[in-house]
Amino acid sequence: MKKVSKSFLKDSYLITELKLCSIRLIDNSKFPWIVLIPKRKKITEIFELKKKDQNLLIKEIVHASKVMKKTFKAFNVNVEKIGNVVSQLHIHIIARSKKDISWPLSVWVTKKKTYNKIILKKTIIKLESSFKV
Amino acid sequence: MKKVSKSFLKDSYLITELKLCSIRLIDNSKFPWIVLIPKRKKITEIFELKKKDQNLLIKEIVHASKVMKKTFKAFNVNVEKIGNVVSQLHIHIIARSKKDISWPLSVWVTKKKTYNKIILKKTIIKLESSFKV
Numbered sequence: 001m002k003k004v005s006k007s008f009l010k011d012s013y014l015i016t017e018l019k020l021c022s023i024r025l026i027d028n029s030k031f032p033w034i035v036l037i038p039k040r041k042k043i044t045e046i047f048e049l050k051k052k053d054q055n056l057l058i059k060e061i062v063h064a065s066k067v068m069k070k071t072f073k074a075f076n077v078n079v080e081k082i083g084n085v086v087s088q089l090h091i092h093i094i095a096r097s098k099k100d101i102s103w104p105l106s107v108w109v110t111k112k113k114t115y116n117k118i119i120l121k122k123t124i125i126k127l128e129s130s131f132k133v
Numbered sequence: 134m135k136k137v138s139k140s141f142l143k144d145s146y147l148i149t150e151l152k153l154c155s156i157r158l159i160d161n162s163k164f165p166w167i168v169l170i171p172k173r174k175k176i177t178e179i180f181e182l183k184k185k186d187q188n189l190l191i192k193e194i195v196h197a198s199k200v201m202k203k204t205f206k207a208f209n210v211n212v213e214k215i216g217n218v219v220s221q222l223h224i225h226i227i228a229r230s231k232k233d234i235s236w237p238l239s240v241w242v243t244k245k246k247t248y249n250k251i252i253l254k255k256t257i258i259k260l261e262s263s264f265k266v
Contacts, residue, residue, distance in 0.1 A: 045202070046212065047195040058191040062180040069178070076220075079179065081212040084229060084237035096217060104217035106241035 004037055005088040011114075013124055016131040020056040021091075023064060023131065025124055028112040030102075032072040032095040034127070036064055043089045046081060061091060064131075068095040071130040078107065137170055138221040144247075146257055149264040153189040154224075156197060156264065158257055161245040163235075165205040165228040167260070169197055176222045179214060194224060201228040204263040211240065 004022055012024035012035060021036040038057060043049055049057060065077045074095035081091050094107050102110045115123065137155055145157035145168060154169040171190060176182055182190060198210045207228035214224050227240050235243045248256065 045198065045210065046191070047198050054191050054195060055188055058179070058187050062187060065178065065180050076216055077178065077214075078217070079214040081210075082239060083209055084211070084239075087209075106215060106217075106239060108239035108241050 004039075005086055007086040007088075008035065008037060008090070013120070015124065015127045018060045018063070020053055021060050021064075025127060026092075026112075027114045027120070029115040029119060030110060030113050031100055031107055032068060032074070032123070033107070034064060034068065034093050036060055036091040036093065038089055040089075044083060044087045045089065048089070057091070061093070064093050067127075067130050068093050071095070071126060072097075137172075138219055140219040140221075141168065141170060141223070146253070148257065148260045151193045151196070153186055154193050154197075158260060159225075159245075160247045160253070162248040162252060163243060163246050164233055164240055165201060165207070165256070166240070167197065167201065167226050169193055169224040169226065171222055173222075177216060177220045178222065181222070190224070194226070197226050200260075200263050201226050204228070204259060205230075 008024060011027045015023045015025055015034065020038050022039060024035050026033040026035060038049060038053065040049065040053065046054060061079060065079060068074060068077050072095035075098050076096050078094040078096055079091060096103060141157060144160045148156045148158055153171050155172060157168050159166040159168060171182060173182065173186065179187065194212060198212060201207060201210050205228035208231050209229050211227040211229055212224060216222065229236060
């Protein structure tokens with residue numbers, strides 16, 4: 001299925017498939033960070049989704065936000081649709097901690113740092129398991 | 134009605150009231166930037182809203198995003214729930230242009246610059262008018 005842009009494939013890892021969205025872990029060890037990518041072609045804005053998909057999207061954002069908050073004992077979650085670089089619609093969900101490297105600023109003020117292989121594997125397994133519950 | 138945190142009142146201006154959200158213009162002349170503030174007490178995350186309000190929120194995000202894109206002839210819109218500094222739930226909607234000061238980076242990488250009075254007034258009137266249609 002070629003519904004996920006190549007840009008995501010190289011720096012993220014599939015966690016699970018929800019009804020509307022693929023959920024992928026972003027390879028940045030500074031923050032627990034996933035993206036939700038609606039499996040619809042040629043959509044760049046939330047308002048381009050059909051009404052039914054818009055409601056599915058908020059439902060999946062709610063579900064994924066709860067999972068991220070609980071799994072990483074986060075203080076809060078940042079939920080962001082940016083799309084300036086990769087245009088295919090995707091929603092970032094980042095579990096924030098008051099002790100993380102850019103708190104209270106945005107995650108965008110700091111450069112990414114990829115995971116080491118062991119932590120990456122552990123994080124993927126942890127998230128897969130959290131989304132299965 | 135004391136449903137909007139004081140933090141918003143000092144650096145933003147009311148544009149209109151939707152069913153769920155107050156819409157306010159952020160006083161930053163670098164970007165056309167509004168916030169949607171759900172008129173519900175003690176809510177800091179989208180998932181704390183009732184299901185009905187979650188659906189209203191996505192509906193109002195869609196509406197406000199379309200208005201912002203059209204009014205400012207934007208290339209795209211950034212839609213962001215951060216809440217690290219002001220905890221009351223609010224959604225930023227920013228009309229982005231490829232010529233704006235931080236493109237293609239996030240709006241958070243640049244310091245704000247308040248409007249001068251004339252441009253501020255014009256922008257408020259323009260937005261009030263766009264939301265009335």
